[in-house]
Amino acid sequence: MTPRGGRGPRLRGLLACAALALLLAAPAAAQPFSGLARLDVAESHVRDARRGGLEVELALSQPVPWRVFTLDAPRRLVLDFAEVDWAGADPAALLSGERAAGLRLGQGRPGWSRLVLDLAGPMLVETAEMRAGDGTSGAVLRLRLVPTDAESFAAAAKPADPAGATLDAPLPEAPGPLVVAIDPGHGGVDPGAMREGLVEADLMLALARETAEAIDRSGTMRAVLTRDADAFVSLAQRMTIARAAGADLLISLHADALEVDEASGGAVYTLSDEALDRASARMAERHQRGDLLAGVDLSGQDDRVATALMDLARLDTVPQSERLAGALIEGLRQAGAKLNGTPHRAAPLAVLNAADFPSVLVEVGFLSNAGDRIRLTEPTGRAAIVSGLVAGLQAWAAEEAARAPLRRR
Numbered sequence: 001m002t003p004r005g006g007r008g009p010r011l012r013g014l015l016a017c018a019a020l021a022l023l024l025a026a027p028a029a030a031q032p033f034s035g036l037a038r039l040d041v042a043e044s045h046v047r048d049a050r051r052g053g054l055e056v057e058l059a060l061s062q063p064v065p066w067r068v069f070t071l072d073a074p075r076r077l078v079l080d081f082a083e084v085d086w087a088g089a090d091p092a093a094l095l096s097g098e099r100a101a102g103l104r105l106g107q108g109r110p111g112w113s114r115l116v117l118d119l120a121g122p123m124l125v126e127t128a129e130m131r132a133g134d135g136t137s138g139a140v141l142r143l144r145l146v147p148t149d150a151e152s153f154a155a156a157a158k159p160a161d162p163a164g165a166t167l168d169a170p171l172p173e174a175p176g177p178l179v180v181a182i183d184p185g186h187g188g189v190d191p192g193a194m195r196e197g198l199v200e201a202d203l204m205l206a207l208a209r210e211t212a213e214a215i216d217r218s219g220t221m222r223a224v225l226t227r228d229a230d231a232f233v234s235l236a237q238r239m240t241i242a243r244a245a246g247a248d249l250l251i252s253l254h255a256d257a258l259e260v261d262e263a264s265g266g267a268v269y270t271l272s273d274e275a276l277d278r279a280s281a282r283m284a285e286r287h288q289r290g291d292l293l294a295g296v297d298l299s300g301q302d303d304r305v306a307t308a309l310m311d312l313a314r315l316d317t318v319p320q321s322e323r324l325a326g327a328l329i330e331g332l333r334q335a336g337a338k339l340n341g342t343p344h345r346a347a348p349l350a351v352l353n354a355a356d357f358p359s360v361l362v363e364v365g366f367l368s369n370a371g372d373r374i375r376l377t378e379p380t381g382r383a384a385i386v387s388g389l390v391a392g393l394q395a396w397a398a399e400e401a402a403r404a405p406l407r408r409r
């Protein structure tokens, strides 16, 4: 989600600044794939807080992209969501105390929902945060407002818009599509795993093309392929191609084969310094081979400064990749794709080395397993993988956008 060089602003404690209201005007990414979020009125409230403040807490059935800003004359707080179904929510039931004089709920432009709160006095947003529920699919948005003077309020407020900024005021432009780099493993001199006449490089290219098509059809995402022919592309080149295409993330597609038929089903790998188990270690070993075959020198080391910078960037991309892996596994599971008993694995895989965008390697199955060979060659088996990946991507994009509104290119 996070474009390089444009890390999302962290919200907590920063919101009293006027400029931030504008930064927030870019809720990122796609519609949640599981439908609209719903408001749980019983778990939500707007009420007076200590020291003249105001507290807003909204419990949603799932995280969604959102933004917040204030408007002057009359003084209002506006929350936009993409998207919440307000059906059955009684605004009066949410409201108590004296510092919020009124509350209205409505739909804006298609895909957007708006909540408008009339403020009894000048107040600034002190903290604003949406958190995904722990162990539940829900999310909670919490805002704290603190009293201020009329001048500071006016300075922090967004300029009034021509429509009077009521429920049907113009809503933000949708951000550009999420750019997904799909990386079909191997190719050219490096065929990857081979079994029973099947070649990993060919199978993955076909699967990558099908996945890219489905991503493009989603309307909210756009796919780029790191190779679109049976050609050798080094692991470093694959990342360069993704980066040049403005990729927000990378998914590398592989299908493994073992000496003995002892494993089946898909798994999603994220980057780690060390392989956490023997299977992951063997996987990492096999996947350095491609570059060695083509004579690429793997001995080059980053200098210390570059490494330190990469580590900093990874503070963002590593947890994003972990969440991406989780969302893809869930998407694949729900789409009926076969998963390995240990579906989330970690290994030091060079293709996951990019520090500036999240990346995962999806091992879609094992060519050494007869069931997997059928699933990977028959249309229904492949369709489950493709739709699982797309659903997982959409769920992840919605979750990332809700976590903190990120600034997109």
Ligand SMILES: [Zn+2]
Residues within 6 Å of the ligand: 185, 186, 192, 193, 200, 253, 254, 255, 256, 287
């Ligand atoms: Zn492979």
